[in-house]
Amino acid sequence: MALLKNKVSAVITTNYDNFIEKYILDEHYTVFTRQHEMFSKDSYNVSELYKIHGSINDASTIIITKDDYAQFNKSRKLFIAKMLTLFTESPIIFLGYSFTDENIRQIVVDFLNCLTPEQLNTISDNFIFITYKKGEKNLEEIKRTIITEKGENIPITEIATDNFLKVYQTINQLVPxxxxxxxxxxxxxxxxxxxxxxxxxxxxxxxxxxxxxxxxxxxxxxxxxxGNKEDIINQYGYSVVKDEEILEDIIFNNKKFDAKNMCKERFKSLYLNRLMPVYKYIKKSKIDISEVPKLEAYVNHHNEVDKIITPAYKKKNLRSAPTFNNIPEVKKYMQETNDINKVFKGVLNSIDILSLYQLREICKLYFHNYIDKLSKNSNFKRVVMYIDYMENFN
Known part of the structure; x- marks a missing residue:
């Protein structure tokens, strides 16, 4: 379910608890607990959670008594307006609410009364209720009709199921x-x-x-x-390329950097003590590295495996590190320790045991979730340099 945060643009909930923001969304979603906040200068209508009945974090916002609901009904036009704003960008899915709930039904009717005839014609494709049906393992599609205050019959789509995992898996297939x-x-x-x-x-x-x-x-x-980031970099200079982007490019081969510009611009001031994979770009550019003196000096300083992972470094930093024979052992160790630094100490210590394919797959496995730590981790960077050296040197 945590993957849904990259698929769902905004969430509206009547729940008071913190389950959604803690286990499904994350700190990147802004949480609003009062109706007037929905149209504040801090709202962008995306990556946001609207807790329209308040939150346990602020008891004064909770709507629970008869008077609370009466006050909410008086001001719910703001909520309807927010729904209209969101509806123009994305479909709306009602999840966990009964279609017979009078409060929800009235909100839906009020919302539908605000739509144009053109929007009402396509509403059934963009207004979806997910309801519980005991024993139904598939997603059963049912066409329902809502009658507005104007007497119009509005078709909507209901999905009845007892298999909510399948609902989440279906939503997760979206590729925004x-x-x-x-x-x-x-x-x-x-x-x-x-x-x-x-x-x-x-x-x-x-x-x-x-x-x-x-x-x-x-x-x-x-x-x-x-515009295209590669085009912008070509125009404004390769000196802006970050270390982590270079590491990512070696692991995933996904950046499409111009090799000659990388060598002549990005690496023209490369210091000997930096940990930086360079051989992919040298090989692809086919330049004479003597044209870039600091790059040439860097290559001479890192042109053997024992210069990338020196015996002195092994003795000082890897003496107590574990060794791994395969990827499952790495995963198990990570689960036990939850220490990405110790994991890549072990990976570096196992450099002669693991294949290049295994090394790359391990890097891929943890790169995106731990990039902030890995981009500063000398063990990880030496692993990437080793992969680059073995694949591209000479």
Whole structure:
């Protein structure tokens, strides 16, 4: 279920507890517990959780008494307006609510009364109720009809099932072009760009990948270039390529960097004590590395396995490290220790046992979830350098 956070743009719930934000979503989702917050300057309509009946984190927001519900009904136009905003972007799925619940039914009718005739014509494809049906292991599709206050019959889709895992698996098959967090962060970034440009009139150039937008950009004046990231890097210079992107490219072969520019621009100031895979780019560029003196010196300093993983380094850092014969042993050790540093100490210590394929698969297994730690981990970087050396040296 935790994977759904990358598929679902926003969640509306009447639950008070913290289950959704703790076990399904994460800290990247903004939580709103009061109706007026839904249209605040901090709301972007994506990567957000709306707890319309309040939260246990703030008892004053909880709607539980008759008077609470009466007050909620008076102000629910804000909630309906938020549903309309979300509906223009995505289908709405009701999960865990009875179609016969009068409170929910009234909200739905109020919502439908706000739609245009064109929207009502397509509502059944975009307005879906998931209901419980004991013993039903498949997803049974049922066409229902709601009668609005205007007397219109509006068809909606109901999915009846006793197999909610299949519901989650089906939703998880969605392949959005960008994750909700990416969309929200991009909106936030563009808003900041506009604000800073108006205030300062003099933005500076900073390039962010869509997955790399930092949480705090308040101290930067930013200009934005929209387009293919590789094209932008080609235009503005390869010196902006981050270490973790290079490590990722060696592991996944997914960045499409221009090899010659990597050698001449990114590696032109490479220091000897850096841990950086370079041989993929040297091999593909076919340049004479004597044209890049610091890169040539770096190669001479790392042109043997014993120079990448020196005996002195092994003795000092790997003396008590475990050894692994296969990937399952690595996974088991990670489950037992939950220590990514110890895992890659063991992987590096097993470099002569594990195949290149196994080494790459282990790197893939943990890269995205632990990139912040791994990009600073000398054992991990030496593993990647070893893979690069064995595949591309000479």
């Amino acid at each position: 072009g960008m994750t909700p967090k990416n969309i929200r962060d991009t909106q936030r970034l563009v808003k900041r760009i506009v604000n800073n440009t108006i205030i300062s009139g003099d933005p500076s150039n900073v390039i962010f990948g869509i997955d790399e937008i930092p949480d705090d950009i308040s101290d930067k004046n930013i200009a934005i270039a929209i």
